[in-house]
Amino acid sequence: MFLKLIIYKVRKLYLIMTLEKQISKTFNLKGNNWMKHANPWSIWTRFATLPFLIFAIWSRIWLGWYSLIPILILIIWLIINPTLFKKPKSFNNWGSKSVLGEKFWSERKTTPVPSYHKSIIMILTILQTIGGIILIIGLWKLDIYLTINGTIIVYFSKMWFLDRMVWIFEDMNKKNIKK
Numbered sequence: 165m166f167l168k169l170i171i172y173k174v175r176k177l178y179l180i181m182t183l184e185k186q187i188s189k190t191f192n193l194k195g196n197n198w199m200k201h202a203n204p205w206s207i208w209t210r211f212a213t214l215p216f217l218i219f220a221i222w223s224r225i226w227l228g229w230y231s232l233i234p235i236l237i238l239i240i241w242l243i244i245n246p247t248l249f250k251k252p253k254s255f256n257n258w259g260s261k262s263v264l265g266e267k268f269w270s271e272r273k274t275t276p277v278p279s280y281h282k283s284i285i286m287i288l289t290i291l292q293t294i295g296g297i298i299l300i301i302g303l304w305k306l307d308i309y310l311t312i313n314g315t316i317i318v319y320f321s322k323m324w325f326l327d328r329m330v331w332i333f334e335d336m337n338k339k340n341i342k343k
Contacts, residue, residue, distance in 0.1 A: 200250065201245075201263050202264055203251065206245055207260070208259060210245045213241060214315065214318065217238045262326035265334075268329075268332050269332055278332075288321050291321035292325065294317060295314050295317025297314070298313055299311060299318055
């Protein structure tokens with residue numbers, strides 16, 4: 165029984181790490197591109213894209229198939245955004261720290277982060293997923309209440325997630341300073 169539990173946990177962790185690697189690959193987040201994405205302009209312009217994407221998807225009522233044009237433009241924007249901006253002059257801001265914390269988190273297999281972050285990050289990831297599902301259902305059904313509630317859940321859980329990434333960044337910097 166104990167062995168089955170361990171195997172289950174290892175498989176679950178592998179799937180999560182594989183998904184994270186795939187997301188990083190999709191957004192070309194490797195090497196110096198993490199530093200570019202840590203530019204506050206990259207962070208906040210990307211973060212502000214969700215309402216536009218929601219509106220573009222909702223516009224299928226008025227635009228029909230032409231709504232795919234703004235949807236595709238916004239998806240392309242989300243994919244290329246992390247590499248468009250220059251490395252910031254300073255990383256001493258909340259947004260930059262959140263991205264660099266995400267970098268530490270994505271590399272936790274090779275450079276372990278403090279274990280007390282794991283549970284809350286899993287909870288926040290689940291909340292973001294639930295919010296995303298509610299949002300998608302709301303957009304599919306054109307239900308304004310589901311769409312708004314899904315958006316609120318996504319944004320609040322994402323902000324809390326990013327705040328936790330700042331915490332990871334600061335913990336890892338303290339850890340590296342002590343060495």
